[in-house]
Amino acid sequence: xxxxxxxxxxxxxxxxxxxxxxxxxxxxxxxxxxxxxxxxxxxxxxxxxxxxxxxxxxxxxxxxxxxxxxxxxxxxxxxxxxxxxxxxxxxxxxxxxxxxxxxxxxxxx
Amino acid sequence: xxxxxxxxxxxxxxxxxxxxxxxxxxxxxxxxxxxxxxxxxxxxxxxxxxxxxxxxxxxxxxxxxxxxxxxxxxxxxxxxxxxxxxxxxxxxxxxxxxxxxxxxxxxxxxxxxxxxxxxxxxxxxxxxxxxxxxxxxxxxxxxxxxxxxxxxxxxxxxxxxxxxxxxxxxxxxxxxxxxxxxxxxxxxxxxxxxxxxxxxxxxxxxxxxxxxxxxxxxxxxxxxxxxxxxxxxxxxxxxxxxxxxxxxxxxxxxxxxxxxxxxxxxxxxxxxxxxxxxxxxxxxxxxxxxxxxxxxxxxxxxxxxxxxxxxxxxxx
Numbered sequence: 001x002x003x004x005x006x007x008x009x010x011x012x013x014x015x016x017x018x019x020x021x022x023x024x025x026x027x028x029x030x031x032x033x034x035x036x037x038x039x040x041x042x043x044x045x046x047x048x049x050x051x052x053x054x055x056x057x058x059x060x061x062x063x064x065x066x067x068x069x070x071x072x073x074x075x076x077x078x079x080x081x082x083x084x085x086x087x088x089x090x091x092x093x094x095x096x097x098x099x100x101x102x103x104x105x106x107x108x109x
Numbered sequence: 110x111x112x113x114x115x116x117x118x119x120x121x122x123x124x125x126x127x128x129x130x131x132x133x134x135x136x137x138x139x140x141x142x143x144x145x146x147x148x149x150x151x152x153x154x155x156x157x158x159x160x161x162x163x164x165x166x167x168x169x170x171x172x173x174x175x176x177x178x179x180x181x182x183x184x185x186x187x188x189x190x191x192x193x194x195x196x197x198x199x200x201x202x203x204x205x206x207x208x209x210x211x212x213x214x215x216x217x218x219x220x221x222x223x224x225x226x227x228x229x230x231x232x233x234x235x236x237x238x239x240x241x242x243x244x245x246x247x248x249x250x251x252x253x254x255x256x257x258x259x260x261x262x263x264x265x266x267x268x269x270x271x272x273x274x275x276x277x278x279x280x281x282x283x284x285x286x287x288x289x290x291x292x293x294x295x296x297x298x299x300x301x302x303x304x305x306x307x308x309x310x311x312x313x314x315x316x317x318x319x320x321x322x323x324x325x326x327x328x329x330x331x332x333x334x335x336x337x338x339x340x341x342x343x344x345x346x347x348x349x350x351x352x353x354x355x356x357x358x359x360x361x362x363x364x365x366x367x368x369x370x371x372x373x374x375x376x377x378x379x380x381x382x383x384x385x386x387x388x389x390x391x392x393x394x395x396x397x398x399x400x401x402x403x404x405x406x407x408x409x410x411x412x413x414x415x416x417x418x419x420x421x422x423x424x425x
Contacts, residue, residue, distance in 0.1 A: 025267065025303070055299045055310055063144055070159070071138055071145070085145060 016052035028061055032068070035075050036061055041082065112189035113214045115161035115174065123175070127166070134162040160211045170219065177218060189214070239302035239311030240266065246295075247318040248285065250325055250332070254354045254379050256287030263313060266302045283315065288380035290330060291319040324352065330385025332378045333371075337394040338362055353377050353387055360389055368393045 023030050030048075037044055037051070041064055044051040053061070064082060067073040073081050116123045119133040141148060141155035148154065164170045244263045252259075263279050281300060289295070294314050301311025319327060326333045334351055342349075346364035350357055353374070360372060370391040378385025399407070417423050 055303075059299070059310060066144055067142075070142055070155075072135065 016054055017058060019048050019051045019053075022053050022058060022061075026058065026062060028058075028065055032065060032075075033061060036064055036078065039075065039079050041079055111214065112178075113157070113161070113212065114178075115164050118157050118161040119165065123178075127168075130162070130165045134158065134166070138162075156211075160215050163211070164215070164219070174218065238309050239304040241311045241314055242266075242301040243314045243316070245318050246283070246285075246315045247320045248289075249320050250322045250327065250379075251354060252285065253289050253291070253317070253319065254287065256289070257285050259283050259285055261315065263300075265300075265311075265313075281313070285317070288382075288384075289317055290379065290381065291317055291327065293317045325354075327379070330379040330381050331388060332385060333388040333390055335390045335392050336360075336362070337392050338366065339396055340393055343367070343391065343393045351389060354379070362389075362391060366391045366393075 017025065019030060019033060022028055022033065033042070034048065036042055042053060042057040042061055044053065060082065064078045067081060068075060068078060116125065119125075119130060119137060121129055121133045125133070137158040138155065140146060141151045141158055143152040143155060146155070164174050242263055242265050244261065246259060246261055248257065248259070259282070261281050261283055263281065264276050265279055266276055279300065281297065283295065283297060285295065294316050297313040297315065299310040300313035304310050324334060332354065334353075336349060336351060338347065338349065342362060343366045344364065346366070347362050348359050349362060351360055355377065358374070358377075360374070362372070368391060372389040372391070374387040374389065376384045377387035396403070
């Protein structure tokens with residue numbers, strides 16, 4: 001039996017944290033989350049009691065919190081910092097892929 | 110226990126001002142913070158830097174540390190022991206304090222805290238990656254072939270800030286790509302157990318199982334269908350209509366076909382690169398009833414036949 005590992009996208013509509021659940025289960029505090037929401041770091045709608053946070057949103061908020069707490073990145077700069085970090089990660093991954101392909105073609109040249 | 114030179118870790122002189130210490134911490138934190146650093150062992154180095162800053166940023170802790178630095182007992186091997194009866198006046202005990210994952214050296218000087226409370230604070234690099242969760246998903250052959258969207262329920266563990274583990278049922282919609290083979294593992298990133306602190310979220314690993322099919326059997330990407338034919342169809346050849354995964358199709362059974370003979374329809378198996386093949390397996394069956402006319406015809410065949418299907422009866 002062959003075992004192939006595929007990566008697929010999942011629609012995790014059953015795994016969203018409420019604001020209360022998120023503050024209970026993580027180091028995040030409600031006022032910090034609210035500030036991040038206002039800055040567009042996590043997309044939610046309605047009143048705070050209706051907010052739902054996806055796993056990627058939680059990871060993003062926790063990363064924002066660590067940057068804010070440890071590096072004293074001002075909250076207003078967090079969206080830019082996170083965006084730049086994500087772009088750096090993306091570009092590193094893309095460069096690694098291109099280098100792998102280049103090595104592959106050089107091997108066949 | 111090894112003595113830690115917090116001044117050296119931050120790259121400042123023991124006479125450094127609070128402002129210089131803060132600047133040095135910011136510089137080192139920027140360099141080693143696990144969220145931004147590409148340095149090797151960045152997380153461990155950031156832990157050390159955060160621990161040094163935790164001590165040196167506080168006047169009380171820094172005074173005590175300086176005192177120990179000059180008075181603490183050090184053996185010939187460089188091992189450090191606090192003076193007998195040592196007790197910190199700025200004992201580290203509050204959850205509001207900024208610490209976490211600190212060294213034995215730090216804890217011997219300033220006390221320790223419940224491990225899970227360490228998740229709060231500037232020194233927090235305490236992290237625990239979430240576990241991968243394994244589950245199985247049974248699919249029909251057609252769902253594997255064409256791809257499908259499935260709703261799965263998986264039970265995943267969660268750890269709260271108090272370290273208590275509970276479970277909850279996650280409901281996920283998963284898109285299974287067309288041509289997924291039995292035994293494949295779908296890795297759904299970030300849908301396993303939650304990480305703790307800055308730990309990453311585990312993945313969900315769904316192993317694909319194949320539900321039994323009423324007509325088809327599967328071997329890898331190849332599909333087989335047993336096609337019953339009557340004796341005269343096998344003898345004279347015939348055309349039969351068969352179902353495949355894609356559509357119904359006509360297949361010619363060649364004259365003289367035996368039970369067990371396989372006919373291959375290339376590329377009509379499970380989707381993939383390359384796709385599997387579809388095998389028609391001939392099975393000669395007797396009609397359920399034999400009337401007098403048929404019986405007479407069989408008797409004619411029996412009278413004219415001189416070859417047995419049993420090889421041991423044909424030996425001279």
